[in-house]
Amino acid sequence: MQNNRKIxxxxxxxxxxxxxxxxxxxKLIVLFKPENIFYLTNFWGEGIVIISEQEVETHTKLVVxxxxxxxxxxxxxxxxxxxxxxxxxxxxxxIGLIKDGSIVFSDSDYFEIINKIQRKIGRKNVIIDNNxxxxxxxxxxxxxxxxxxxxxxxxxxxxxxxxxxxxENTTTEEQIQSILVFEAMKxxxxxxxxxxxxxxxxxxxxxNGSFPHAETSDKKIKSGELIVIDITLSFNHxxxxxxxxxxxxxxTDEMKExxxxxxxxxxxxxxxxxxxxxxxDVDACCRNIIINGxxxxxxxxxxxxxxxxxxxxxxxxxxNFKSEIRENMTITIEPGIYIENKFGVRxxxxxxxxKKRNRDNGFDYINLHSFEKELLII
Amino acid sequence: MQNNRKIxxxxxxxxxxxxxxxxxxxKLIVLFKPENIFYLTNFWGEGIVIISEQEVETHTKLVVxxxxxxxxxxxxxxxxxxxxxxxxxxxxxxIGLIKDGSIVFSDSDYFEIINKIQRKIGRKNVIIDNNxxxxxxxxxxxxxxxxxxxxxxxxxxxxxxxxxxxxENTTTEEQIQSILVFEAMKxxxxxxxxxxxxxxxxxxxxxNGSFPHAETSDKKIKSGELIVIDITLSFNHxxxxxxxxxxxxxxTDEMKExxxxxxxxxxxxxxxxxxxxxxxDVDACCRNIIINGxxxxxxxxxxxxxxxxxxxxxxxxxxNFKSEIRENMTITIEPGIYIENKFGVRxxxxxxxxKKRNRDNGFDYINLHSFEKELLII
Numbered sequence: 001m002q003n004n005r006k007i008x009x010x011x012x013x014x015x016x017x018x019x020x021x022x023x024x025x026x027k028l029i030v031l032f033k034p035e036n037i038f039y040l041t042n043f044w045g046e047g048i049v050i051i052s053e054q055e056v057e058t059h060t061k062l063v064v065x066x067x068x069x070x071x072x073x074x075x076x077x078x079x080x081x082x083x084x085x086x087x088x089x090x091x092x093x094x095i096g097l098i099k100d101g102s103i104v105f106s107d108s109d110y111f112e113i114i115n116k117i118q119r120k121i122g123r124k125n126v127i128i129d130n131n132x133x134x135x136x137x138x139x140x141x142x143x144x145x146x147x148x149x150x151x152x153x154x155x156x157x158x159x160x161x162x163x164x165x166x167x168e169n170t171t172t173e174e175q176i177q178s179i180l181v182f183e184a185m186k187x188x189x190x191x192x193x194x195x196x197x198x199x200x201x202x203x204x205x206x207x208n209g210s211f212p213h214a215e216t217s218d219k220k221i222k223s224g225e226l227i228v229i230d231i232t233l234s235f236n237h238x239x240x241x242x243x244x245x246x247x248x249x250x251x252t253d254e255m256k257e258x259x260x261x262x263x264x265x266x267x268x269x270x271x272x273x274x275x276x277x278x279x280x281d282v283d284a285c286c287r288n289i290i291i292n293g294x295x296x297x298x299x300x301x302x303x304x305x306x307x308x309x310x311x312x313x314x315x316x317x318x319x320n321f322k323s324e325i326r327e328n329m330t331i332t333i334e335p336g337i338y339i340e341n342k343f344g345v346r347x348x349x350x351x352x353x354x355k356k357r358n359r360d361n362g363f364d365y366i367n368l369h370s371f372e373k374e375l376l377i378i
Numbered sequence: 379m380q381n382n383r384k385i386x387x388x389x390x391x392x393x394x395x396x397x398x399x400x401x402x403x404x405k406l407i408v409l410f411k412p413e414n415i416f417y418l419t420n421f422w423g424e425g426i427v428i429i430s431e432q433e434v435e436t437h438t439k440l441v442v443x444x445x446x447x448x449x450x451x452x453x454x455x456x457x458x459x460x461x462x463x464x465x466x467x468x469x470x471x472x473i474g475l476i477k478d479g480s481i482v483f484s485d486s487d488y489f490e491i492i493n494k495i496q497r498k499i500g501r502k503n504v505i506i507d508n509n510x511x512x513x514x515x516x517x518x519x520x521x522x523x524x525x526x527x528x529x530x531x532x533x534x535x536x537x538x539x540x541x542x543x544x545x546e547n548t549t550t551e552e553q554i555q556s557i558l559v560f561e562a563m564k565x566x567x568x569x570x571x572x573x574x575x576x577x578x579x580x581x582x583x584x585x586n587g588s589f590p591h592a593e594t595s596d597k598k599i600k601s602g603e604l605i606v607i608d609i610t611l612s613f614n615h616x617x618x619x620x621x622x623x624x625x626x627x628x629x630t631d632e633m634k635e636x637x638x639x640x641x642x643x644x645x646x647x648x649x650x651x652x653x654x655x656x657x658x659d660v661d662a663c664c665r666n667i668i669i670n671g672x673x674x675x676x677x678x679x680x681x682x683x684x685x686x687x688x689x690x691x692x693x694x695x696x697x698n699f700k701s702e703i704r705e706n707m708t709i710t711i712e713p714g715i716y717i718e719n720k721f722g723v724r725x726x727x728x729x730x731x732x733k734k735r736n737r738d739n740g741f742d743y744i745n746l747h748s749f750e751k752e753l754l755i756i
Contacts, residue, residue: 034573045591046574067590067679070718111487111506128489174563182560185552188596191578193571195412196424198615200569212445213423218566237576301445340448 002040002078005136006056009040012135013105025103027053029132030094030117032108035309036133037062038237043076046086048094063093095120107132134314138306140328145352147238148307148330152350152368154189155231155242159371166378168223168248173203177216180231189233194311202230205248209344212301212336223249226259226343227378228336232311239307241332242369243348247377255345258295258337259375262345265289265335266373269303270351275362279304279315279323279331286335287319295337304332307350325363329353347373380418380456383514384434387418390513391483403481405431407510408472408495410486413687414511415440416615421454426472441471473498485510512692516684518706523730525616526685526708530728530746532567533609533620537749544756546601546626551581555594558609567611572689580608583626587722590679590714601627604637604721605756606714610689617685619710620747621726625755636673636715637723637753643667643713644725644751647681651731653740657682657693657701657709664713665697673715682710685728703741707731725751 009029013019031037031049038044040051040060047064060079064072069083084093091113098104102125104117109128118126140148158180165171165179181191181200191200197213204214205227214228221227230243245259269286276282283303290299304317307330315323317331334348354364387407391397409415409427416422418429418438425442438457442450447461462471469491476482480503482495487506496504518526536558543549543557559569559578569578575591582592583605592606599605608621623637647664654660661681668677682695685708693701695709712726732742 044574044576044593071589071591109489111489111492114489174566178560178563181563182556185556185559188552190576191569192576193573195571196422198422198568198570198612211449213449215422234576 002042002060003057005040006051006060009051009133009136010053010056013132022103026099026101028098028102028104029053030098030104030106030108031133032106032110032113033133035137036107039133039137039309041076041079043072044237045072047072048090049079050094050097061097063090063097065090091116103127105129105132131314134306137308138314138329139326140308140330140352144238144308145328145330147236148240148350148352149368151189151233151235151238151240152242154184154187154233154235155240155350156369156371157187158184158231159229159242159244162229163246163376163378166221166227166246166248168378169220172218172220173205173208173216173227174218176221176229177201177203180229184231184233189235190237192232192234192239192311194232201232202228202243204228204230204344206343207341209245210338210340210342211344212338212346221248224251225249226251226255226345228344228346230346230348237309239309239311240350240368241307241311241334241348242350242371243334243336243346244371244373244376245345245347247375249377251377255343256375258339259345261290261293261295262335262337262347263373263375266333266347266349269333269335270349270365270367273325273351273353273363273365274357275360277325277361277363279317279325280319280321282325282333283317283319283321286333290335290337298337298339299335300338301336304334304348306331325353327353327355327363330368380420380438381435383418384429384438387429387511387514388431388434391510400481404477404479406476406480406482407431408476408482408484408486409511410484410488410491411511413515414485417511417515417687419454419457421450422615423449425450426468427457428472428475439475441468441475443468469494481505483507483510509692515686516692516707517704518686518708518730522616522686523706523708525614526618526728526730527746529567529611529613529616529618530620532562532565532611532613533618533728534747534749535565536562536609537607537620537622540607541624541754541756544599544605544624544626546756547598550596550598551583551586551594551605552596554599554607555579555581558607562609562611567613568615570610570612570617570689572610579610580606580621582606582608582722584721585719587623588716588718588720589722590716590724599626602629603627604629604633604723606722606724608724608726615687617687617689618728618746619685619689619712619726620728620749621712621714621724622749622751622754623723623725625753627755629755633721633723634753636717636721639668639671639673640713640715640723640725641751641753644711644727647711647713648727648729648743648745651703651729651741651743652735653738655703655739655741657695657703658697658699660703660711661695661697661699664711668713668715676715676717677713678716679714682712682726684709703731705731705733705741708746 206225272285302318336346650663680696714724
């Protein structure tokens with residue numbers, strides 16, 4: 001499987017506009033990101049992968065620090081593991097493996113390492129391309145889809161558990177978070193790292209819900225509030241991401257109205273997949289409902305993103321951002337409205353794009369979440 | 379507090395060898411890493427910080443994406459928050475805030491952003507320095523120390539819980555992990571992101587223990603095995619890190635002997651702090667015990683690292699790596715021996731360096747962990 005991915009990767013590279021001039025050259029792909037290393041070697045850990053187009057099936061090298069050597073040997077597939085000291089020694093080992101006369105495509109744009117490679121093979125022969133693997137990774141295979149489906153099912157169970165565990169004026173956001181993390185881990189889920197938040201989940205009640213990236217706090221969940229629960233988790237390294245907003249006790253008509261606007265927006269965005277070949281239309285279908293409700297300025301983020309080995313990866317679903325819809329992409333659709341210092345509403349599903357439809361010019365899809373979207377009052 | 383840190387930062391910068399030539403210039407420090415942004419603004423999230431030496435107390439700018447604006451306003455201290463669109467727009471906002479004739483010190487070495495800054499103010503006026511903030515961050519203040527102490531206490535409680543929850547031939551590694559994560563979160567702990575592992579903890583029994591970075595699995599913990607439990611967690615963003623190895627049921631004499639070697643090594647390393655001013659001696663004190671036991675080749679990693687806002691940060695405790703010991707540093711000491719495909723032993727404490735001693739030429743310290751190190755058989 002790993003070798004097939006490598007072959008496809010070079011095919012994609014050779015067919016890219018502007019890349020054809022390199023067709024006959026000795027191309028190397030050098031990867032640093034743990035997600036990319038896992039995708040092409042099955043090893044998740046610290047290391048560098050070097051793939052040569054000339055020897056794609058026989059000579060992929062996975063360079064790892066000594067303390068990871070045996071684990072890399074045991075878990076990696078279709079590659080040769082090379083042990084090295086860490087830090088500068090690791091990058092020197094890499095440089096030693098790059099032949100003169102090569103062209104290097106790298107997913108890292110760190111100055112130091114790129115400069116070193118440039119000094120060896122010449123400045124113009126090093127091509128930094130952070131999107132190199134995404135063209136491949138954004139189309140999921142059956143194994144990947146099944147992992148994402150499992151992650152989605154776990155999230156649905158957690159929404160169920162949350163509705164039972166929240167006791168108004170008693171439970172805190174953190175308590176709900178701890179319970180959900182515990183239950184998820186028992187079901188085999190993990191919480192992928194995201195450097196910009198320190199909490200594994202978003203559990204945001206009352207005015208905390210007005211922050212799209214709220215930090216879960218020790219605040220009690222109170223009657224009369226809305227609560228946003230945004231769950232991102234992985235199963236066998238593959239991520240699903242979904243959000244529900246619940247009402248606690250007696251909530252205001254304004255809250256109900258805004259909830260309905262977000263729900264209509266989100267459903268409109270999902271259905272839109274049937275009728276378009278570009279994600280920018282999906283964004284517009286969500287956004288226009290909210291703009292028509294005179295709340296466009298309160299929808300302060302994009303409509304969605306791809307999910308897979310990373311929480312946020314291509315394709316992107318943004319305003320005025322052309323992005324082709326294709327079979328077996330997995331994405332989120334997650335409009336939200338945020339009323340500053342009062343409350344927020346967000347509804348999000350992970351969606352699998354399935355077949356291209358003969359009619360309507362769009363795509364079929366499967367919503368990976370079955371947890372209901374009618375406003376639930378706890 | 380944030381302004382004091384900024385003033386100290388420029389003092390340090392101006393006193394660095396080779397930096398004095400910039401003394402009279404308009405210096406800007408531009409920071410991208412979330413840990414550094416938090417350290418100087420109290421905001422944890424996505425953003426860029428720009429600090430001008432000329433206006434250090436009045437004009438620190440924190441540029442954040444629109445969806446983070448209000449949260450940044452509410453949590454940041456001693457800075458001005460600027461809202462911007464994301465992606466390229468964010469880096470363009472940054473470029474607009476950099477005045478011609480400035481010298482920029484950056485903690486990011488991303489090619490794209492560095493090239494943009496270079497195009498604006500000239501190649502030689504951009505200085506990439508990943509270590510810029512570490513010189514400041516490696517010396518902890520009282521608030522930071524108290525957070526690390528609290529994190530350490532939670533870890534000690536988790537070791538206690540682990541010894542009670544492990545039932546030989548019944549409990550799996552993952553079950554123990556779930557329980558420990560749940561209990562830790564209830565005590566206010568969080569699990570900082572570390573991109574090279576997918577599990578929050580290391581719970582590694584039997585042959586899994588022979589991998590320093592083992593992934594916690596669904597393997598049952600069996601009689602006759604050793605189990606390595608390595609816990610890294612944070613309290614108010616500050617991290618502690620400790621490891622204990624336990625025996626399960628009847629273990630071999632070889633296991634007991636190796637355990638004693640690691641224990642002697644670790645204790646020897648800690649005591650060594652009293653007698654030296656350089657961490658490389660601490661490494662040698664640990665390593666020599668293991669080398670004398672003819673197991674030097676099985677100690678396949680460094681002796682320790684600084685802890686703080688990151689799990690691994692300066693100072694480094696490595697063989698032949700000069701690194702000055704100073705008051706109020708917080709570090710780990712964690713020798714280990716790994717017998718391939720059989721078992722592993724690691725013992726780790728987080729340690730606070732306190733005062734310089736008048737005698738013996740070394741430092742006093744506090745071991746932040748009180749959980750015992752005698753071999754416990756569960």
